[in-house]
Amino acid sequence: MRFTTRPTLQGTFGMVSSTHWLASQSAMAVLEDGGNAYDAAVAGAFVLHVVEPHLNGPAGEVPILLAPAGGEVRVLCGQGVAPAGATVAHYRGLGLDLVPGTGPLAAAVPGAFDAWMLLLRDHGTKSLADVLKYAVGYAEHGHAPVENVGATVETVRELFETEWTSSAEVYLPGGRAPRPGELFRNPALAATWKRLLAEVAGAGDREAQIDAAREVWRTGFIAEALVRQAARPTLDTSGEHHTGTLTAADLAAWSATYETPVTYDFDGWTVCKAGPWSQGPVLLQQLALLPPELPPYGSADYVHLLIEGCKLAMADREAWYGDAAEVPLDDLLSAEYNAERRTRIGPRASHELRPGNPGGRTPRLSAHARGVATEEPGSNPMGVGEPTVAKLPTSPVPGEPVVSADGSTRGDTCHLDVVDRWGNMIAATPSGGWLQSNPVVPELGFPLGTRLQMTWLEEGLPGTLTPGRRPRTTLTPSLALRGGVPVMAFGTPGGDQQDQWQLHFFLAVALRERVRGGLDLQGAIDAPNWHNDGFPGSFYPRGMRPGSVTVESRTDPAVVAELRRRGHDVTVGGAWSEGRLCAVARDPGTGVLSAAANPRGMQGYAVGR
16 A cells, blocks of 8 residues: 555545635534535635635635536536626727736626525525534634735735735734734624625525525625725736726626536546636546557656647647637547547657647637747746736736745635535635735625636637626536546646646546555545646736646656656656645445545645544
8 A cells, every 4th residue: 555645534424625624624514514515515615715815715706516416417607707898998998918917907707606605505405604604703703824824915015005905904914914823813704794694684594595695795785895896996917006897787697507517538437527618628638638548657658648638738728718709629529639639749848839620620829829839938937826916016027926936826726525425526616806816895805806817808719808708717626427426526726737737636546546445536636746837827927838847856757857858848846836636536336435635735634534
């Protein structure tokens, strides 16, 4: 049996894995109190808003994959659309070539809150008060913050103190950033949820109260505060003060929706993802690009194959994915198309952006992507991970994420997986509404999101900024089935890196040995991982580094040497710097549940029994 940092947990009652132990344990408390996986996920998600405010917030977004016991897998889209006034002409008229990475111009209609409410109403069993009490408690009475909360605040201290003063009131009380081991509170956020609960208490039964809460968000005091914030001139990464385009009509008109997942069959597994408004199909394309026989797991041949396949899938993402035009998914996932694409993977690293021609169509890239792709490796700063970190315009690269010595960024996102004793399963990747990307709404205790930065200010592209259409997000949770039965839910934070890390994790589970009678989830999470930046990043300033690969220092030195010989520009990062994976699983034959969580970052945890 191989050594892992932690055991793969096994039990029969319920399992939770998330990127913060307080969210995992809060979700588990809901399971212990008789709730199901969906009740637990909602409780955990609202705790994540409190304890990981640098990674997600209520006004952000969330794609959710859910597999009700005995039912069909569904996608619940919590990605809001561009407001009616968010036109290319409006932004161009402001002298912009890119949507700013911060500020209200980058705000889509907030999507996360309504998605969680819809999930709770349609699939949960608990009341809104029952699932919100954990988040309210931590916001009102405090929690000991992880180190990166304070570290993120310090990167934007000057901005908070001079411009975004409502954020300073929450995150720099008395001029002091949150510190580990000291209680940090967000009384404004606690007051928001308590007022919401008070306003809906008399609305009727459980479902009626949840619908009333959705209306308060859309048209009540929360909506009013969000619209006021969008109208406040705010310094953003352009170096100018701008107001946003979000209106009361935009908020009132939008709601989360259910969709059919996109799927791909691989070696007895069926992998389910959100559609091409997300990054999800990239994982499926990478699987489709694999040859019938794979090189030995972990070898240089294996790593090279996965990296080069990823580049092809990401090039197709740039040319074909989005919500502003029809996406030829059937062709992109077809055996014929991928057989031809596979021939483009040669013995050496490609330094070019090479989208394909699905169904004979001619690919079209944005002018920015075409220009970035021609630059020399490493010449353009790459916004690895998410989100863009706000900085004053004195920065050489406004909005460039702060990168630490081990290659990780100070901003990212979250993930949450749950499976319960009845077999209900869920995977969700909450993100957006980060403390460092928009000022805190003073009446509410949380900021607007910035997802519109992922759209292009160029007409005619699938990712063109378009009113009423979703920005193409990087958020990409996963569900995997065997024999049509849900077996595993998994995902990771990491922006453009998510489906790179998830591919390696999934193949490690699917191709390697089982442990203790179950899937080796923890071993697959702990295995040395990597990512490449050979495509335009999704976050401002939308850079790329052709040929670059970043590997963990635990990677075999012989593999690193061989990758370099093949033309990869390899950076050796920290030993535990690549990936933030979470996973839960259920064996349909025995009913045994399992879970594992990422040790990287020192905050993800799985719990269960």
